[in-house]
Amino acid sequence: MIVMKFGGTSVKNAERINNALDIASSQLHRSPVMVASAMSGITDKLQLIATNAGNGNEAEAISIYREIEERHFSVAEDLLGSDNLPGCKYQLETILEELLSIIRGLSILKEWTKRTNDAVLSFGERLSTVLIYHRALERGINAELVDARKIIVTDDHFTQAHPLNEITAERIRSIIKPEKGKLWITQGFIASTEDNLTTTLGRGGSDYSATIIGSALKAEEVQIWTDVNGIMTCDPRIVTNAKSLETISYREAQELAYFGAKVIHPSTIQPAIEMEIPVIVKNTGNPEHPGTRIVSEETEAGIKAIAFKSGITLINIVSSRMLLAYGFLRRIFEIFEKHRTSVDLISTSEVSVSMTLDDTSNLDEIEKDLSKIGRVSIETGNSIVSLVGIGVWRKPDTISKVFLQLEEIPIRMVSLGASDVNLSFVVPDESLERTVTKLHDVFLVD
């Protein structure tokens, strides 16, 4: 069997949904499971709804809700003939009514929690899959729609929930029975706790849903259908001459995703590694292009691609008590653990530690706790740039070339040698584009 995941742009209108179904139909003999995202832009709108309702701005939340309603009905009308339209509209209406009641309730209570956020964000995938399912039926495809919340079970870490592997695998295997000629359809991104509370796997998490399902069903491959020709040497939105990579190893793909290459969610590769399932990234708008194969074998050494993350915060802790003391770093990391915040890069000297954070939602509390063990300063507006490739720093001239190219750019922090597939450094946000383009020209353009 195979899993095919279609991202937001790949299902954003009637034409794209038809394209996605063309691609799925051509592989029906491979017993496919389709995992679909919300139509592009919808999850962002739902986020605005959750925030506005939580602040008691019911009118604003409802006006955004109307846009969502209107967009789904209009796609349904473009997509379906008179025989199938009423059934689809009825299902959309049922789901939309539920969303409307949630908006009303949250607005009255002025309630915003991570839990209510997940409940609201889940509607994008629930709505898009209804459209896809009805169009599949209309095209005569033997299709079945499964609510992902019945098959992916997570902990209650709302907005970033972690799947409970065993129970999830059992549920997937007991509900989805892949067969030739049949298209199973389910939602990416959304899941539920054992108590049936709706959770999400984090923004961009549909890729992760695909490999979770692929791993439970021992898929022969997982296909990620998106809007670019596979994984490229850099984000083509920033570097216009970025090229597609034919193959890349699990380790490299994982590192790229972790350090900001949005094309796959950072957790996507882990389930694939366990079962050695190849993950193929392809372009819905250009299905003939081979895309990128992410595989277990290590490919040749050298820099493959550049990833970056902007809006990074640096925290520095200076304490003379650190001098020759042991247990100091443990105390620092306990604070991050307490606030469930992960640190990306770290650099230490005798009396100071600097770290980068992506998620600053608990920054105030973290700062307060860290102040008890040292003098804390915070610098915002930074970016991490990562050169990714097996043995990236083993070639002696790589490092000298990097520093030579960036001689006018104030490099704030460097992480070298922590992993042999990654050389990362921190620069100010305003130097990001220049840094990335320069390094791409030097290392990745022939």
Ligand code: ADP
């Ligand atoms: P989807 O909606 O299909 O999940 P995303 O927007 O999440 O799509 O991811 C695809 C986008 O990732 C591309 O349009 C591209 O701008 C961005 N991207 C960032 N880094 C890379 C990279 N190295 N290779 C390809 N795309 C990248």
Ligand code: ASP
């Ligand atoms: N719809 C979700 C998001 O926009 C999940 C995804 O597209 O992967 O984050």
Ligand code: MG
């Ligand atoms: Mg995505």
